[in-house]
Amino acid sequence: xDGNLIxxxxxxxxxxxxxxxxxxxxxxxQLKLEREVEALKRVGRSQ
Amino acid sequence: MxxxxxxxxxLGWLVALALVVSLYLVFVxxxxxxxxxxxxxxxxxxxxxxxxxxxxxxxxxxxxxxYLFTGSRRWDIVAVSSAEIGVMFTTLVLITGPLWARPVWGxxxxxxxxxxxTLILWFIYVAYLVLRAAVEGxxxxxxxxxxxxxxxFVDVPIVYxxxxxxxxQHPEAVITTSGISLSPEMLVALIFSVLTFTALYAYLLxxxxxxxxxxxxxxxxKERARNA
Amino acid sequence: xxxxxxxxxxxxxxxxxxxxxxxMLSVMLIFALLVVVIFGFAFNPTSQVTRKIFPGILWVAxxxxxxxxxxxxxxxxxxxxxxxxLMIAPVDRSALYFSKVLSNMAFMLIVELVATPVFLVFxxxxxxxxxxxxxxxxxxxxxxxxxxxxxxxALAANTRTSQILLPILLFPVVxxxxxxAVQLTAATLAGSxxxxxxxxxxxxxxxxxxFLVVPFLLFDYLLEV
Numbered sequence: 140x141d142g143n144l145i146x147x148x149x150x151x152x153x154x155x156x157x158x159x160x161x162x163x164x165x166x167x168x169q170l171k172l173e174r175e176v177e178a179l180k181r182v183g184r185s186q
Numbered sequence: 187m188x189x190x191x192x193x194x195x196x197l198g199w200l201v202a203l204a205l206v207v208s209l210y211l212v213f214v215x216x217x218x219x220x221x222x223x224x225x226x227x228x229x230x231x232x233x234x235x236x237x238x239x240x241x242x243x244x245x246x247x248x249x250x251x252x253y254l255f256t257g258s259r260r261w262d263i264v265a266v267s268s269a270e271i272g273v274m275f276t277t278l279v280l281i282t283g284p285l286w287a288r289p290v291w292g293x294x295x296x297x298x299x300x301x302x303x304t305l306i307l308w309f310i311y312v313a314y315l316v317l318r319a320a321v322e323g324x325x326x327x328x329x330x331x332x333x334x335x336x337x338x339f340v341d342v343p344i345v346y347x348x349x350x351x352x353x354x355q356h357p358e359a360v361i362t363t364s365g366i367s368l369s370p371e372m373l374v375a376l377i378f379s380v381l382t383f384t385a386l387y388a389y390l391l392x393x394x395x396x397x398x399x400x401x402x403x404x405x406x407x408k409e410r411a412r413n414a
Numbered sequence: 415x416x417x418x419x420x421x422x423x424x425x426x427x428x429x430x431x432x433x434x435x436x437x438m439l440s441v442m443l444i445f446a447l448l449v450v451v452i453f454g455f456a457f458n459p460t461s462q463v464t465r466k467i468f469p470g471i472l473w474v475a476x477x478x479x480x481x482x483x484x485x486x487x488x489x490x491x492x493x494x495x496x497x498x499x500l501m502i503a504p505v506d507r508s509a510l511y512f513s514k515v516l517s518n519m520a521f522m523l524i525v526e527l528v529a530t531p532v533f534l535v536f537x538x539x540x541x542x543x544x545x546x547x548x549x550x551x552x553x554x555x556x557x558x559x560x561x562x563x564x565x566x567x568a569l570a571a572n573t574r575t576s577q578i579l580l581p582i583l584l585f586p587v588v589x590x591x592x593x594x595a596v597q598l599t600a601a602t603l604a605g606s607x608x609x610x611x612x613x614x615x616x617x618x619x620x621x622x623x624x625f626l627v628v629p630f631l632l633f634d635y636l637l638e639v
Binding site: 254306309310312313316317320321322326329330332333334336337338340341344345347348349351352 | 562565566569570572573574575576579582583585586587589590593594597610613614617620621624625628629632635636
Binding site for chain 2: 179
């Protein structure tokens with residue numbers, strides 16, 4: 140049983156890591172796009 | 187825009203809290219299963235991700251139909267977002283499954299109907315994402331993806347039945363998970379995990395949709411800048 | 415012109431185009447034979463185990479060769495804007511789909527017809543079952559593969575990576591046909607007609623019907639301009 144706990148640990152940590160990384164990538168993508176939208180709007184106004 | 191973003195943020199923290207509570211239920215509240223021992227605790231999040239992966243693919247199917255009927259990009263955005271999250275969940279299911287099977291059954295993988303169907307599901311929706319990437323033009327991309335989303339989903343029950351019968355001819359290798367008898371505490375932990383992951387799915391879906399909408403806006407602004 | 419004669423006219427067009435050069439048929443055939451030769455090298459062709467997996471080898475060769483043909487069936491219409499020409503033609507889009515299904519099916523059957531005896535010789539395999547059983551299995555399985563394959567080939571043809579995309583779209587979807595075809599072929603070749611035979615035949619029939627109707631309903635969406 141004790142040796143099995145490593146599988147459990149790996150499983151749950153993998154889920155956590157995957158969720159955090161995915162969430163982080165989504166947030167970062169949004170920030171990047173938001174900045175791009177701002178920049179494009181500025182360009183549009185200045186023209 | 188800002189306001190909706192803060193709602194998403196609140197939901198995100200709520201989901202994070204629920205995930206921690208769910209961990210408590212899984213590791214402390216739920217009793218240790220008698221025959222399998224602690225490794226059985228893998229079951230809760232495994233089932234939670236699996237259930238929501240199927241939900242995500244069902245959403246892809248419904249959104250694909252809606253897209254073909256209305257031609258509105260709104261549904262396509264939901265479809266692609268849901269497919270991506272579904273693939274991620276299925277990947278997690280396919281990883282946690284063997285991690286559970288190895289100590290309990292002594293094998294990483296068995297060609298049981300449920301496992302194998304999940305694997306085929308993963309292939310179908312990875313193909314869905316690859317297809318999207320390979321099509322040029324927003325409108326055509328959405329149309330092709332919707333068509334494949336429908337074909338792929340219609341296929342799933344037949345895949346399940348055929349693999350089920352295929353394995354039925356080799357009964358010695360069939361191992362099912364239905365043998366577990368769940369105590370009430372286990373059931374609570376399971377149901378809470380599933381609901382938490384459904385909320386998580388909703389949260390990720392909203393985040394992904396927001397990203398896709400922003401990408402659309404960038405595209406539109408670029409188009410306008412080019413025309414100006 | 416009735417719907418059927420339109421479909422047949424389109425099939426005739428495919429046949430004429432193909433038999434002028436025979437480039438697709440010859441490639442499919444040679445490829446199918448090559449797959450079997452490769453299997454012969456990979457596994458000992460005279461061992462008992464290989465004889466057991468012979469139906470599987472057979473269908474792997476057919477399906478892989480089939481993918482080559484399917485790939486070609488729509489991508490070749492891209493030259494000289496032939497596909498646009500077909501879309502302007504006064505026929506239903508579904509007639510286009512059915513005609514492609516029929517001609518792809520015919521090409522695959524020709525390959526199977528020529529290749530099967532060669533496979534039997536190479537693997538020194540003497541089939542025990544009766545011919546009608548085998549023929550019906552081959553027809554049903556090939557049809558299921560071609561029905562969904564033709565549709566996905568049309569889908570893939572309009573993408574940037576058309577030739578390499580089709581296999582990954584097609585094979586996950588066609589899993590039931592692969593399983594049923596191998597099971598049924600193994601049963602017929604061994605001459606044992608078990609109870610599961612009817613069940614597998616039903617899987618194939620259901621699959622064939624579903625993947626004839628669904629693409630028929632959706633085909634219009636593929637060829638919008």
